[in-house]
Amino acid sequence: MKVDYLIVGQGLAGTVLSYQLIKAKKKVVVINQTNRKSSSHVAAGLYNPITGRRMVKTWLADELFPYLEAFYSDMEQVLETRILMKSGIYRPFLSIEEQNEWMAKSADPMFSDYLEGIVQSSSQLGIKDPYGGLALKYSGYLDVSLMLDQYKRYLLENEAYIESAFDENMLVVNQEDVSYEGITANKIIFCAGVNDASGRFFNWLPFNPVKGDIISIKSEIPINKIINRGVYIIPQGNGTCRAGSTYSWDDLTDVATEKGKSEMMRKIEELIDSPYQVEDHQVGVRPATDDRRPFIGQHPALKPLYIFNGLGTKGVSLAPYFALEFLAYLEGRKELHEEVNINRYFSLY
Numbered sequence: 001m002k003v004d005y006l007i008v009g010q011g012l013a014g015t016v017l018s019y020q021l022i023k024a025k026k027k028v029v030v031i032n033q034t035n036r037k038s039s040s041h042v043a044a045g046l047y048n049p050i051t052g053r054r055m056v057k058t059w060l061a062d063e064l065f066p067y068l069e070a071f072y073s074d075m076e077q078v079l080e081t082r083i084l085m086k087s088g089i090y091r092p093f094l095s096i097e098e099q100n101e102w103m104a105k106s107a108d109p110m111f112s113d114y115l116e117g118i119v120q121s122s123s124q125l126g127i128k129d130p131y132g133g134l135a136l137k138y139s140g141y142l143d144v145s146l147m148l149d150q151y152k153r154y155l156l157e158n159e160a161y162i163e164s165a166f167d168e169n170m171l172v173v174n175q176e177d178v179s180y181e182g183i184t185a186n187k188i189i190f191c192a193g194v195n196d197a198s199g200r201f202f203n204w205l206p207f208n209p210v211k212g213d214i215i216s217i218k219s220e221i222p223i224n225k226i227i228n229r230g231v232y233i234i235p236q237g238n239g240t241c242r243a244g245s246t247y248s249w250d251d252l253t254d255v256a257t258e259k260g261k262s263e264m265m266r267k268i269e270e271l272i273d274s275p276y277q278v279e280d281h282q283v284g285v286r287p288a289t290d291d292r293r294p295f296i297g298q299h300p301a302l303k304p305l306y307i308f309n310g311l312g313t314k315g316v317s318l319a320p321y322f323a324l325e326f327l328a329y330l331e332g333r334k335e336l337h338e339e340v341n342i343n344r345y346f347s348l349y
Ligand SMILES: Cc1cc2nc3c(=O)[nH]c(=O)nc-3n(C[C@H](O)[C@H](O)[C@H](O)COP(=O)(O)OP(=O)(O)OC[C@H]3O[C@@H](n4cnc5c(N)ncnc54)[C@H](O)[C@@H]3O)c2cc1C
Pocket: 008, 009, 010, 011, 012, 013, 014, 031, 032, 033, 034, 035, 038, 039, 040, 041, 042, 043, 044, 045, 046, 047, 164, 165, 166, 167, 191, 192, 193, 194, 195, 211, 212, 213, 214, 244, 245, 283, 284, 285, 286, 287, 309, 310, 311, 312, 313, 314, 315, 316, 317
């Protein structure tokens, strides 16, 4: 078999990138070993333009956010499945001073596009928000796990998917192409998440993997909006909510621990005052990077080899825009954004 692109990994990165390539009429084969504990399968899928303790616009928000909803809506048509839940996000204020501060900031053009409004008093039984909160828009969540399953089905129907563990030792790298188990590809793109950090070809890149816990809860007083402060709580529409997440750089196993669960519960109890039960607990390791920017580009010495990785904590919002940018780069139409191009680390190779 001869293809334009061989993609290793079908998490969020491999999915979004291969979808952009197929839309551009490229012949693609994806090799993936399904792992229900992968970062993508456990992710909450939240996208949110204003984040962090200091509540600032996320990096490149004005480029990423207008495009992402259009991208996933297009995927929904092809997959015939709803995967994107557009929804506001509510962030309770901690003090009246904070409320006043946001009343002033809300007119600032830097934020105004992303603000639905300021809620000045407690908004819903069950939520701890005595001073009201900030209502954000252009946000919501992607059902990443459902998207991966449906997209795999789509790839299988198009004979573009191989369920298998990719063995790097079997890859033959030539000047102009690669071959692997009977497949010849002009280019191979590694999208194997944290596995690329210990792989043969891209282990010199400064990955900084971070484990996270996510739990499913059933609250006695139903929570009917996404709340985000310290942790996020996302109603799933069936009475349960998913709540996440923690950040651990020490324990990078895929084992769910009591410590992770109790940290999540402590944070949830700062946000809601309704009794609840924990129904499920999952963990995953995010492919994050030292400088918190993705790793995209061509291998410094082995020219047919590329990587699309390092999506860290924000894969849902970063992947569509950067897959499109990467496509333009692969077709020789555009240079890569210098903050994501792996050539910033060529000195480490
Ligand atoms: C608890 C938690 C919550 C999160 N919440 C959010 C959120 O709300 N919003 C957000 O934007 N992001 C969130 N993330 C981050 C998000 O999951 C990542 O940014 C993104 O999913 C990374 O995708 P990936 O495809 O690069 O990696 P992965 O998901 O790790 O996918 C890699 C794929 O490659 C496969 N693979 C690896 N090695 C091989 C091999 N040798 N052969 C074949 N296949 C291989 C793996 O099995 C997997 O299928 C969260 C992550 C965690 C852990």
